[in-house]
Amino acid sequence: MNLGNRLKSNKKLTLNDLASLAGVSTSTVSRALSDNPLIKKETRVRIQALAASHNFSINTAASRLRTQKTKVVAVILNLIDHTEQSISDPFLLKIVGDLNQALNSKGYDLLLSNSFMATDNWANYFINSQRADGLIVVGQGKSDEKVQEVAESNVPLVVWGDPKTKSHYPIVGSNNRLGGSIATEHLITGGCKNILFLGDPEHMEMTSRYHGYQDALEAHAISLDSAFTVACDITSSAAYDKISELILSKGLFFDGIVACSDMVALGAMRALKERYIGIPSDVGIVGFDDILMAELSYPSLTTIKQNTQRAAQVMVNKLITQFDGKNSDSSLIDIELVARQSTKHSL
Amino acid sequence: MNLGNRLKSNKKLTLNDLASLAGVSTSTVSRALSDNPLIKKETRVRIQALAASHNFSINTAASRLRTQKTKVVAVILNLIDHTEQSISDPFLLKIVGDLNQALNSKGYDLLLSNSFMATDNWANYFINSQRADGLIVVGQGKSDEKVQEVAESNVPLVVWGDPKTKSHYPIVGSNNRLGGSIATEHLITGGCKNILFLGDPEHMEMTSRYHGYQDALEAHAISLDSAFTVACDITSSAAYDKISELILSKGLFFDGIVACSDMVALGAMRALKERYIGIPSDVGIVGFDDILMAELSYPSLTTIKQNTQRAAQVMVNKLITQFDGKNSDSSLIDIELVARQSTKHSL
DNA sequence: TGATTTTTTGCAATCGTTTGCATTTTTTGC
DNA sequence: GCAAAAAATGCAAACGATTGCAAAAAATCA
Numbered sequence: 001m002n003l004g005n006r007l008k009s010n011k012k013l014t015l016n017d018l019a020s021l022a023g024v025s026t027s028t029v030s031r032a033l034s035d036n037p038l039i040k041k042e043t044r045v046r047i048q049a050l051a052a053s054h055n056f057s058i059n060t061a062a063s064r065l066r067t068q069k070t071k072v073v074a075v076i077l078n079l080i081d082h083t084e085q086s087i088s089d090p091f092l093l094k095i096v097g098d099l100n101q102a103l104n105s106k107g108y109d110l111l112l113s114n115s116f117m118a119t120d121n122w123a124n125y126f127i128n129s130q131r132a133d134g135l136i137v138v139g140q141g142k143s144d145e146k147v148q149e150v151a152e153s154n155v156p157l158v159v160w161g162d163p164k165t166k167s168h169y170p171i172v173g174s175n176n177r178l179g180g181s182i183a184t185e186h187l188i189t190g191g192c193k194n195i196l197f198l199g200d201p202e203h204m205e206m207t208s209r210y211h212g213y214q215d216a217l218e219a220h221a222i223s224l225d226s227a228f229t230v231a232c233d234i235t236s237s238a239a240y241d242k243i244s245e246l247i248l249s250k251g252l253f254f255d256g257i258v259a260c261s262d263m264v265a266l267g268a269m270r271a272l273k274e275r276y277i278g279i280p281s282d283v284g285i286v287g288f289d290d291i292l293m294a295e296l297s298y299p300s301l302t303t304i305k306q307n308t309q310r311a312a313q314v315m316v317n318k319l320i321t322q323f324d325g326k327n328s329d330s331s332l333i334d335i336e337l338v339a340r341q342s343t344k345h346s347l
Numbered sequence: 348m349n350l351g352n353r354l355k356s357n358k359k360l361t362l363n364d365l366a367s368l369a370g371v372s373t374s375t376v377s378r379a380l381s382d383n384p385l386i387k388k389e390t391r392v393r394i395q396a397l398a399a400s401h402n403f404s405i406n407t408a409a410s411r412l413r414t415q416k417t418k419v420v421a422v423i424l425n426l427i428d429h430t431e432q433s434i435s436d437p438f439l440l441k442i443v444g445d446l447n448q449a450l451n452s453k454g455y456d457l458l459l460s461n462s463f464m465a466t467d468n469w470a471n472y473f474i475n476s477q478r479a480d481g482l483i484v485v486g487q488g489k490s491d492e493k494v495q496e497v498a499e500s501n502v503p504l505v506v507w508g509d510p511k512t513k514s515h516y517p518i519v520g521s522n523n524r525l526g527g528s529i530a531t532e533h534l535i536t537g538g539c540k541n542i543l544f545l546g547d548p549e550h551m552e553m554t555s556r557y558h559g560y561q562d563a564l565e566a567h568a569i570s571l572d573s574a575f576t577v578a579c580d581i582t583s584s585a586a587y588d589k590i591s592e593l594i595l596s597k598g599l600f601f602d603g604i605v606a607c608s609d610m611v612a613l614g615a616m617r618a619l620k621e622r623y624i625g626i627p628s629d630v631g632i633v634g635f636d637d638i639l640m641a642e643l644s645y646p647s648l649t650t651i652k653q654n655t656q657r658a659a660q661v662m663v664n665k666l667i668t669q670f671d672g673k674n675s676d677s678s679l680i681d682i683e684l685v686a687r688q689s690t691k692h693s694l
Numbered sequence: 695t696g697a698t699t700t701t702t703t704g705c706a707a708t709c710g711t712t713t714g715c716a717t718t719t720t721t722t723g724c
Numbered sequence: 725g726c727a728a729a730a731a732a733t734g735c736a737a738a739c740g741a742t743t744g745c746a747a748a749a750a751a752t753c754a
Contacts (some may be wrong), residue, residue: 012475013621014529014709014711015710015712016710016711024733024734025709025710025733025734025735026711026712026734026735027544027712027713027733027735028732028733028734030711030712031712031733032714034712038731038732039732039733040731040732040733043732043733055468055471055475056475057471057472057475057476058476058710058711059412059476059477059709059710059711060476060477060478060711061408061411061412061417061709061710061712062412062477062709062710062711062712062739063475063711063712064408064422064708064711064739065406065408065409065412065709065711065712065738065740065741066711066712066738066739067711067712067714068739070408072458073460090437090440090639092440093436093437093440093443094441096440096459098460099396100460100461101564104460109458109460110458110459110460111419111454111458111459112443112447112456112457112458113447113451113457114424114444120743121402124402124404125404128359128403128404128482129404129405129406129407130348130406130407130740131407131456132411142719148634165749169696218646235641236643237642237643239481240643242721251752252587258542266640266643267643270643272747273645275419276644278708292437292583293613295609296583296584296587296614296617298617298620298621303745308695340547361739361741362740362741362742363740363741371704372703372704372705373701373705373740373741373742374703374704374705374706374742374743375702375703375704376726377741377743378703378742378743379699381742386702386703386705387701387702387703390702405741406739406740406741407741408740408741408742409709409739409741409742410740410742411709411741412708412710412711412739412740412741413708413709413710413740413741413742413743414741414742415709417739418749439713451729477710544704602753638743681701689704
């Protein structure tokens, strides 16, 4: 197909076509469009203008094949189970949104997937196949088997999770232990004596938060009573069920709850409200994440805010570092207590 | 680089390498891997096994260049404003999750973007550049300028929005007018006399819901009073502010609210609860979407459920239809009233 | 057995960009 | 005005998979 025909039809223009139009060679056009100083400035702007006026756009398939780079990062939501609860966790979207922003600002596109849909071999599917240059896995799941497998195949990889986990790959996440401790501390100074920890001990991030809870109790010489450690899936409905059942069977034996996430906290709050238990007068409650609903619930939820925006930037930087052949290690992201109505504030 | 070297190093295998290993030609391997019946069954399984044992994976960059197909669909979140509110709207994640599922089941990957990050010319960036085969735009925004531009450039496109909008591209969305009508009807039969509509009239989906609201009033011979139409951004905080202000300035002159989304309803509910206004005893309230929080709030929120899973499948099917050169039109998705505690139920 | 059909495989061009190297053009210095 | 250096451009070979067509192998028939 010659240039004339291609211009007439709605076939996409190629570098070659542009070259004919500009009266230069293909390589010159290629260099001009990437603003290569090898090409005379005058020529560069002329060609760039021509390209713009024709709505030209580089064919990324060809470019990727030639350069062996995709400029794409696959983000995998590593969900634990297939409930709707976990797949629509508001916290996930927050992270995905921030990752998208961080990636785009570095010139990368985001390919979204989740652990249920992607084939088993992530490294193969995304990297060998040249669909993406690297992987960001959100969530460690209950075991890190799959992630470990990816890491071993030497694929650029960053994981959102608990950074204190021992691993051969970089993990970025909040200072969960400190967060758990601050949350508990906040309840204690507000006057709570019998504080529940509500969360899933098999989940690494939650385990760290639980350790923080223990730290705070210890610091205040409160003995740890296993009856106050309540295992519960990290969904709001599980929390609701658990708290309801607990009150039914044992009465209101606690006056504070450290919840391992906002969704869990909100589920617990609902159980309390249904029974007309005062918040924070009877029971104080602290969540974790600071999702939008935390501010919106009534009473609004005191929580430990995770700085997802910064976390996303850190993750992307670590990944890019790996693209350059260097390797990177785990990082803790600072957290922050956001005191709202669900807890009493000390003076 | 010869085969020996490539096997020793960790360079990716190519079809060519596999061919050498199998003692056949490249084309045979290519066909065998795509299970082309042109190749003897015996040979096919032998080569497939060989490929599997070497963790072989087709290079999609090369494949896309050759076939001119990417097997990728770009999903663009067409956000209205740049607040955190809109970017972390739980309803969006629900749709994105369902789209991902629907796309994967048809063999497509999902490239995520949003209207703030993507460059202006979507058709160029995603389609001409061969990053994706088609576009799914979630949300019509306040004007459909950009979308219109894409549609005109003859790019496979489906939009999530209000299907009754006049357009040259297929729109998939809920039966918003019917939904608005059912919601209002539900309040009326529950005894409400003075029903507020809370939403953004510039937003097409919301406008349809508003028309449904009018339909229901009319059907019950209730005259439409413009004081009961409350314009408000579709975020929970805007709704909270609006209702707070309204009560402050005019007192409690209404006994029912039709909110244009669950987030808006939740914001309004918070404003009511803060003033100890009974829900549903003093004011009944109905939302739209059925996000997770609707069930979790207290009182739980009566709402119009949107069937996002089915919608996602429909959208993907329509897009694939377009890949085959046919064109498709808009579709209405059925909605459903989910009656919960925030409204009185008629007997 | 030899001709003909059917089945199975291989050849080679192509998709559009990038880039090392060669070549041409321009500038500089004397 | 001419050689040498510097700047600008062009040539052509990859990158790896796919596919129409030709060729070879096997099966069928007479």
